[in-house]
């Protein structure tokens with residue numbers, strides 16, 4: 203079959219077609235709990251549904267023959283060029299759509315997203331990310347995410363996407379009209395809210411999970427009068443962002459910091475891509491209290507997070523320190539139980 207899906211994209215749910223990583227986690231007890239017969243049918247229906255129309259990648263004109271798309275090579279961070287005379291639509295061209303003029307590496311667009319991880323295009327090489335990253339790559343978790351999984355965050359004090367969006371907007375006032383990255387966008391709840399708000403010139407939805415990006419695509423497809431021309435869906439690792447330094451006005455990361463393999467590498471990378479004065483706003487879980495001042499409790503907590511591969515229990519002081527050490531200033535923090543929304547900005551030169 204001449205599939206329109208290329209690269210590392212692995213949508214099918216059937217075990218024989220699962221990636222090594224997805225399969226590993228699918229058969230763990232946690233996921234098998236939710237792996238019921240009726241669910242299987244629904245997930246099959248989801249993965250068998252082919253996206254109907256492509257999502258536009260905004261094309262900015264450059265001086266050369268090709269167009270600059272505002273994206274950069276995740277290997278050398280130099281700009282990528284659109285190697286086509288016509289506007290590029292994700293999914294409209296199977297094969298190489300973007301090229302790095304320095305590395306000469308080409309990057310492909312699938313029907314749903316651009317694949318801009320460093321290993322994009324590799325045929326043999328694969329690597330495991332920590333559990334908190336791999337979990338969200340599984341088709342079943344991606345499918346369930348906006349169908350109940352995310353709603354459970356209310357028990358951790360998360361006010362819900364609409365309220366969180368309103369809160370985030372307060373921190374983003376100084377960068378309205380600019381380019382925002384919805385980092386670790388998942389199924390795109392905030393991507394859609396950012397795009398429909400009309401408050402930003404471009405919204406880049408970025409996630410490491412191919413299946414989350416497919417969900418994001420599908421939800422956008424279901425929206426009427428959605429401003430697709432403003433939205434780009436990109437697969438990338440938060441530790442290796444496909445943007446030039448100082449090229450982004452804002453980075454939003456909802457409920458994701460605790461899922462990142464190395465929050466410090468991620469925040470440093472976010473700091474790199476933000477322009478001076480650019481804003482980082484994120485939500486995560488926080489664990490704080492008098493006991494966190496005790497050195498042995500702190501060491502135990504940090505070791506547990508290391509074993510779990512998830513930074514779900516950082517303290518407010520640690521988050522502030524993390525932002526500061528990565529070059530972000532003006533730290534703010536709004537809390538509701540374990541829920542926290544933080545913001546900081548890149549120092550203006």
Ligand SMILES: C[S@@+](CC[C@H](N)C(=O)[O-])C[C@H]1O[C@@H](n2cnc3c(N)ncnc32)[C@H](O)[C@@H]1O
Nearest residue numbers: 335338386387388410411439440456457458461
């Ligand atoms: C809990 S979901 C949050 C989704 C959404 N932002 C929200 O607010 O509901 C965490 C997301 O982080 C993504 N993620 C985990 N590790 C990542 C990495 N290394 N790079 C980029 N995204 C990653 C997962 O794929 C998942 O979609």
